[in-house]
Amino acid sequence: MRILLIEDERPIALVVKRGLEEARFRVDVAHDGETGLQMARSDEYSVILLDLMLPQRDGWSVCQALRDERNAVPILMLTARDALDDRVRGLETGADDYLPKPFEFPELLARVRALLRRDKVHKGRVIRVGDLEVDTVAATVRRGGEEIPLTRRESTLLEALAINEGRVLSREVIQERVWMDEESYSNTVDVHVGALRRKIDAGRDEKLIHTVHGLGYTLRRPDGGGGR
Ligand code: CA
Numbered sequence: 001m002r003i004l005l006i007e008d009e010r011p012i013a014l015v016v017k018r019g020l021e022e023a024r025f026r027v028d029v030a031h032d033g034e035t036g037l038q039m040a041r042s043d044e045y046s047v048i049l050l051d052l053m054l055p056q057r058d059g060w061s062v063c064q065a066l067r068d069e070r071n072a073v074p075i076l077m078l079t080a081r082d083a084l085d086d087r088v089r090g091l092e093t094g095a096d097d098y099l100p101k102p103f104e105f106p107e108l109l110a111r112v113r114a115l116l117r118r119d120k121v122h123k124g125r126v127i128r129v130g131d132l133e134v135d136t137v138a139a140t141v142r143r144g145g146e147e148i149p150l151t152r153r154e155s156t157l158l159e160a161l162a163i164n165e166g167r168v169l170s171r172e173v174i175q176e177r178v179w180m181d182e183e184s185y186s187n188t189v190d191v192h193v194g195a196l197r198r199k200i201d202a203g204r205d206e207k208l209i210h211t212v213h214g215l216g217y218t219l220r221r222p223d224g225g226g227g228r
Helices: 010-022 033-040 059-068 084-092 105-121 152-163 171-179 186-200
Strands: 002-006 026-030 047-051 075-080 097-101 126-129 132-135 140-143 209-212 216-219
Touching: 002 010, 002 033, 010 026, 010 105, 026 033, 033 047, 033 059, 047 059, 047 105, 059 075, 059 084, 075 084, 075 105, 084 097, 097 105, 126 152, 132 152, 152 171, 152 186, 152 216, 171 186, 171 216, 186 209
Parallel strands: 002 026, 002 047, 047 075, 075 097
Antiparallel strands: 126 132, 132 140, 209 216
């Protein structure tokens, strides 16, 4: 597994590179956006870690350029803490996830693994996230082996969240792409997420559905661990 890290702050780049190499990834580093974009176009990377403030070309522009070229490589953006606008803009330009700086390395590793797992596992019929199993063909859901009955709408919503494991889905995206329903308003999305949560997460130690304040919802394991 090869990872491209586009980061101009060399001390951060070094720490991240070392950590990822210890986790047995191969890592290439670019210190500016233009070089990073050229390297990303080689299609050799499983994940790209992308800083926002970069010389020559900023992270948004790199992300936008790749998506315009229909390059679907998973992108994790490294944003400033509490900069909500940065995150929204990042997700709008096609980033898969973001991580606010400063971050702890295990958190970064967890996000990288979640992105890789999503890419690999979710092309199959059964999506597994922790002890949750979503069978997209039989339309059944199990947690810890126990079948959980869902309404059709809950089931569609859960499938969308699971397919996009680790990626934040905004209320608008859920409304438009998941339900294709002009009648449903944002608060209806909240109501359905609430109902789904009661069935999937209530009474369990490991919560899977998370609210990302001001952005939307995501389904992910808290530790993000497991295979890669
Ligand atoms: Ca920077």
